[in-house]
Amino acid sequence: MPVEITSRKNDLVKEMLHLSDSAAYRREKRMFAAEGARLCSDAARSGLRIDSLLYTGRAGEKYGSYLDAIRKASPAEYLVSQPVAAYLSGTRSPQGVFCVCAMPETGRPLPAAAKTLLVLEDMQDPANMGAVLRTAEALGIDGVLLCGSCCDAYSPKALRASMGAVFRVPLLRSDDAPAAVRRLNEAGFTTLAAVPDPSAVPVTSLRRGRPTAAVVxxxxxxxxxxxxxxxxxxxxxxxxxxxxxxxxxxxxxxxMWEMTRAEAGGEGL
Amino acid sequence: MPVEITSRKNDLVKEMLHLSDSAAYRREKRMFAAEGARLCSDAARSGLRIDSLLYTGRAGEKYGSYLDAIRKASPAEYLVSQPVAAYLSGTRSPQGVFCVCAMPETGRPLPAAAKTLLVLEDMQDPANMGAVLRTAEALGIDGVLLCGSCCDAYSPKALRASMGAVFRVPLLRSDDAPAAVRRLNEAGFTTLAAVPDPSAVPVTSLRRGRPTAAVVxxxxxxxxxxxxxxxxxxxxxxxxxxxxxxxxxxxxxxxMWEMTRAEAGGEGL
Incomplete structure (x- = not known):
């Protein structure tokens, strides 16, 4: 039987709330807290290191197959009471499944075959960040580079909006956006500055086949x-x-659509 | 001097909260409540009938030019106290500008020259609805048809997310989505059912120049x-x-991008 947690003052509960609330703490620990049966099992299935799994008795009955996937990746599991689950949760009707995960490494070199990248500079809204990562995954973008003061992709809101894409899209970080763009240029990328300026080159004029990074x-x-x-x-x-x-x-x-459309050689027009 | 409202129990305050909270009441009255200097002035500038303007003393000093635009469209104005503004507001840091507006008429015939339409069936999330209307406006879509159980485009969340696009994009409503689609077919539109099915026709194969409606x-x-x-x-x-x-x-x-891209004759590929 897993250990049961019934107090809000439990150290793991406090740790999880701290991870949920503070981007600085997440960065320091290189850990984050995830909520939801699907999201937690996505993290496990994506090969993330998981430290702890927490779930309510009700969730244990309802989300068996999700929990099995998480258990395989987690060295520890805990039963939490309904009130503790409600306390931990960022949603109104919590599913009662939580885990503590290690962030995947960033700063990895780009995949050698990368042809389409998205670079975000100073994107502030976590829901936007999550939505953009979802779209990047769907369209098969090879990587996303978060630059400058971008919000944290591992905040509860960004995780939720990304529907787990944050675990699957290669994510890199750079404090200095111009320097990151120059490195991409040197690596042979065409870097596209997205601007709302009618005199700029229309995105429909992209040439095919060259490695391209859109910068938003x-x-x-x-x-x-x-x-x-x-x-x-x-x-x-x-x-x-x-x-x-x-x-x-x-x-x-x-x-991203235009980059991948050009890459795929959009037909019919 | 405008009349001052300092009580939460004021009839107009109660009416506005009711309009904010209930889609059914909005439909019945054909009215809605808007919040924010920019949004309210957008409503006025878009030619909507405005019944009342409410603002705090602080907003009166800060948003003079916005208020002037609203005043021109509003037969009545009221000063509200800071606590009443906080009570009326759906945001944490209210600007202190509100108005009660008449919905623009729906059920109008389509503009005769309409070539690109978006049809939404059962879209539930007001933030999605607002974002979609924003994009429709930016890309110059000729009209949006809300079908079935679509959420209300005049809810506080949808209004906020639309950044006023809801006032400017021609909006129509139909309870029966299949019947609406058939009417579009009869009017000469190619109606595109958007499906996540790799065996369906790729959107890149759209032919140019024909009136087209995307159905999502x-x-x-x-x-x-x-x-x-x-x-x-x-x-x-x-x-x-x-x-x-x-x-x-x-x-x-x-x-929508593909429809307008095809319409505009996307070059360069």
């Missing part, structure tokens, strides 16, 4: 000038309506 | 079978990653 900026203020200058070319999504209406997640979706 | 379904379950059957063709966004990872807002963005 902050939700409110866009790319910094330094990063724009570091990029090989300024590109824009031709719009008929108000430019400000295309939000960062939609812009990133269309840019 | 519920976030979890997609389009109903009846609606799929009513459409002229089943189309899909070719994906390399996990199909389930492309969420409804991202799918709709890519479909």
């Amino acid at each position: 900026g902050n939700e409110g203020s866009g790319l910094t000038r330094e990063t724009q200058r570091a990029c090989s070319v300024r590109v824009t999504i031709p719009m008929r309506g108000r430019a400000e209406s295309l939000n960062a997640a939609a812009s990133a979706a269309i840019l | 379904g519920n976030e979890g379950s997609g389009l109903t079978r009846e609606t799929q059957r009513a459409c002229s063709v089943r189309v899909t966004i070719p994906m390399r990653g996990r199909a389930e990872s492309l969420n409804a807002a991202a799918s709709a963005a890519i479909l």
